[in-house]
Amino acid sequence: MRELGYVYNMGAARLRAERSHTIGVVVPNLTNPFFAELLSGMEASVDAAGLVMIIANTGDGPPRQAIVLQRLREHGVDGIILCPAAGTTDEIASQIEGWKLPLVQVLRHVTDELDYAGADYVAGMEEAVEYLVSLGHRAISFAAHGPVHSAYQERVQGFLGAMKRFGLRPEPVIRFPDRVDQIAQEADALFVKDRAPTAVICFNDLVAHGLAAGFYDRGLKIGRDISLIGFDDVADAEAMRPRLTSVSTAPNEIGQKAAALLLDRIAQPALPPRRWINPTRLHIRDSCRPLSSS
Amino acid sequence: MRELGYVYNMGAARLRAERSHTIGVVVPNLTNPFFAELLSGMEASVDAAGLVMIIANTGDGPPRQAIVLQRLREHGVDGIILCPAAGTTDEIASQIEGWKLPLVQVLRHVTDELDYAGADYVAGMEEAVEYLVSLGHRAISFAAHGPVHSAYQERVQGFLGAMKRFGLRPEPVIRFPDRVDQIAQEADALFVKDRAPTAVICFNDLVAHGLAAGFYDRGLKIGRDISLIGFDDVADAEAMRPRLTSVSTAPNEIGQKAAALLLDRIAQPALPPRRWINPTRLHIRDSCRPLSSS
DNA sequence: TAACGCCGTTAGATCGATCTAAAATCCAGT
């Protein structure tokens, strides 16, 4: 075989065995370092099982998502890991059902009828609020950005729920642009009207990074003048000064777990839908300080 | 066709037509935001041509790279975009030649016999040195990390060459760990012995980010006490304070171009090897200041 | 009228791994 330079023809095997040793991974965005971590985790699990990943980008739009899913179907993938584009409706569940294609949702979910792997956004946000309250903060704002989807809503819900439980006035959620430099420019939005938050919880580390820059530009010192909490705990959190306290969602682990769920489902298509919620952990660093009594 | 739920079977088409509408992308690392940008650019070009990408991770190790390439070959990819793992020898050229598999190197190159798309690392580093010299700096250090490969050596070469041309003593290249928090801890390495650099050029923005944190911890103010230049100009550069001056390598564009080169080669396998060197641009922000005359 | 060219249609071979069923081989046990 070696002499003749034989290589196994997976294409022929796929045709006959109706198994392609290929899975599709559909994400809304490649550049976000969070998704990069996620992919990396998936790659580890998928590779270990001897399969390869086809990746596709939806740009967070349902029309492109439909095209991409069709394309993957034509390529005969054995299964799909999907982070549903914002605006995906739950009718996708019946569609997938009809296709008889193993699929797991990751990070976001639109239906209970399909597997799902994600993080406990609600608990993560609650923990962030609890921590700030324990430091004496009462005026806490929430800084969000990006499209609205289940992971977005769960974060907001976790924040508002915890605020309510502590009897604090739930501030409206303040929305910021997507680019980090624009977030910095618009940091003032936190202080308009009668709002004077002493702490800010961010939708993710990217927003935190932008706000940190904006605070710096305005002479506000993080810790002394305002406390800041990020979400996701990606590599940058450790490199910021002061170091960013952030809620860790372990995207790498979620990726691994999503891949594991998909492999299980491929092996046993009749399994009831499962969901795996990764616990979050508040990684306390230096961006929050006790509120000095005034 | 719609009524019967027909889907085109790419597997069968591939078998007969010996064309899979699939390309392989082999990178040493998924998590690096630089590679994420690169992938995103490729995806745009590849998708527009109606093909899909299989991605694979070598962990920057030649043994795994060999396995991964074999796997892609079995899957019958129409071509491969490869960022060669550190330590890849040029004998890979003859191997690829024998496989009759279109392949382009990206970011790093190990042979002239295959296409290559990358950035002009040499010119980028020269420009960085020139800029610092124009500000009056003479004691300039180079902070590196990671495995050694062509892109590494070209950066060092650009730095040392420019230093020599200006008649400046070429400082030894100082190596740092890979993790950003460890870089911060070891920032002192820049100042050991008789070295007292007034400016530091970094291998990439990640090192710059780590050093910026390390300087902060030591009470050194970037701009006033020391000037800092990054390399790659990824999103973070804009979010750092002071904003990081960085040499832009436009990974997204390189990704697009690499994909375009591959598509060309698939269409015309007999084409002579081509190389496309993306020009770099020094993105001046606020991390460098003129050296005050002492 | 036969021969020829042009075009659209159709039947059947093809790609290579896999699966099945039939055929060939093996191994006791009498």
Add this chain to the structure above:
DNA sequence: ACTGGATTTTAGATCGATCTAACGGCGTTA
């Protein structure tokens, strides 16, 4: 040596799109 059962080997069908060659219809020309 022969038989029954088990095991291995082999031949051929199969997956579905694609490619080729043969075929049929039609118009033109000798």
